[in-house]
Amino acid sequence: MDVLRLDDQLSDEERMVRDSVRAFRTGSVDPYVADWFESGTLPVRDLARELGKLGLFGMHLEGYGCAGLNAVSYGIACRELEAADSGLRSFVSVQGSLAMAAIHKYGSEEQKQRWLPGMAAGELIGCFGLTEPDHGSDPGSMRTYARRDGQDWVLNGAKMWITNGSVADVAVVWARTEEGINGFLVPAGTRGFSRTDIQKKLSLRASVTSELAFDDVRLPADALLPGAKGLxxxxxxxxxxxxxxxxxxxxxxxxxxxxxxxxxxxxxxxxxxxxxxxxxxxxxxxxxxxxxxxxxxxxxxxxxxxxxxxxxxxxxxxxxxxxxxxxxxxxxxxxxxxxxxxxxxxxxxxxxxxxxxxxxxxxxxxxxxxxxxxxxxxxxxxxx
CATH class of the missing domain: 1.20.140.10 (Butyryl-CoA Dehydrogenase, subunit A, domain 3)
Known part of the structure; x- marks a missing residue:
């Protein structure tokens, strides 16, 4: 039913991505996603491992276990994932294009080695904390703040509507500092860091959406993303x-x-x-x-x-x-x-x-x- 036959413009590699992702979602997602939507659940860990085996996390990034494919291949993968459900594409997008991309682009070599291989494999999950309860379209007015305390940082604030929030092993969190807006890596289990899932959604129900709260969260100096400067x-x-x-x-x-x-x-x-x-x-x-x-x-x-x-x-x-x-x-x-x-x-x-x-x-x-x-x-x- 594609009258324009746009997929004829794809390379052999891009068609391979299309076919492999389509086979995965028709076999492992399509038969179950309506039930996940109805129950408001998503088997995140199981899906993460399968998606990792397919190389879909950070697939457009180079190194650290990432596939290093071109942008169109990544887009085709997103198209096939969202043909099943927007929540599935959102899961992959937040993991790869937000959390992993932030670490890949702005992180230190130690941060990249610690997090990216596991995230690419689907063994670790990330989230991206930018939106706040009172600041969605205007992130420059965020209230989440990090102050220096000796060699450490102390983080306070909240983030809202965060995909993967409650299941993430690491959160990429954006906060105001005396130097401007900076990014921080906050591992799950850090004292003062709490996550609460948002309930009663009538959209993106097959997706984990959470609120993140930071109450005097103490982070070491190496939690800062050194290459991230400003909004x-x-x-x-x-x-x-x-x-x-x-x-x-x-x-x-x-x-x-x-x-x-x-x-x-x-x-x-x-x-x-x-x-x-x-x-x-x-x-x-x-x-x-x-x-x-x-x-x-x-x-x-x-x-x-x-x-x-x-x-x-x-x-x-x-x-x-x-x-x-x-x-x-x-x-x-x-x-x-x-x-x-x-x-x-x-x-x-x-x-x-x-x-x-x-x-x-x-x-x-x-x-x-x-x-x-x-x-x-x-x-x-x-x-x-």
Whole structure:
């Protein structure tokens, strides 16, 4: 149903990634993910080991047990993972593009050797603490603070909506200091460091989402990420994760689209399949258009990234356009399924609910709109 045949543009290695990730998720995730969503659970440790064996954690990073593949391969993997559930892609994205990428880019050699091989193998799990209860889109106003005390650091504050938070072996935490914003590695079990899972979610239920709290957490001097200086450091990591969403959202939309096509061909009303009605065909055609355009956008941005030419504004363009396209596809697919579209017997409402979160996290729709507005006009609309 890919009219543009975009996957014909992939290299042999990129197709191999596509096929191996697709085989994994169809066998190990698709049969169970609706139950995980309904129960609000995710078998994190079991999945981590399997994902580690496939080389999906930090797969675009070099060394330390990472696969060192290109950006498009990583994007294709995100697309296939999110075809199962946004929570699965988010798990891999936070581990590799946020926690591991921060250590890989800003950490000392000792920090890299301590954490990255185990994280690449799925034996250790990381999280990324930037968002706060009162500061989401404006991380520069964070209140979490680290002060020097002799050779140590003492950390106080809280982080909110942290994927993998309660199961992480290490948290990458961003805090204000006298020198500006810095990153710290906080191992699980550190005295004063507590994690609480967020309950009653109706989106991203097959994902661990937590609040982190720091109450006079004492950290040694070598907990500081030495290369992370200022807000640009965590924002650079977010740009890596947003790139995965540019591809990943297509996977969620594709699953909804394929489900709608098959349902429309088998569901009969007024003596014929509803796929034979013009309004249904218009809906399906618009879904094909949206996903085709999203696929072109993702592949172009991926090739730019591999060429070292991508900008944060281009990634914002992709995140804004492709998540909105996928959400529109999911909502339209739900109408084709009628009442069946709101049950977990089909994946559509699960993806639609998840995409409502994807639209918001790692830069809301409004923030990415303003990023593009500033690129167009040269005028920032964030502050007066």
């Amino acid at each position: 640009k450091a965590p924002l650079g990591c977010l740009s890596e994760a947003r790139f995965g969403i540019v591809f990943g959202a297509i996977g969620a939309g594709r699953t909804c689209y394929e489900t709608a096509v098959e349902y429309a061909k088998s569901r009969e009303q007024f003596g014929k399949p509803i796929a034979g009605f013009q309004i249904t065909q218009e809906k399906l055609a618009r879904m094909e258009l949206a996903l085709g355009q999203a696929g072109l956008t993702a592949l172009h941005i991926g090739r730019l990234k591999d060429a070292g030419k991508v900008t944060s504004q281009q990634i914002s363009f992709g995140k804004l356009a492709n998540v909105r396209a996928a959400l529109d596809v999911a909502r339209s697919a739900r109408t084709i399924l009628g009442a069946n579209g709101v049950t977990l017997e089909y994946p559509v409402i699960r993806h639609a609910n998840n995409l409502e979160s994807v639209l918001t996290y790692e830069g809301t729709e409004e923030i990415h709109t303003l990023v593009l507005g500033e690129a167009i006009t040269g005028i920032s609309a964030y502050r007066g």
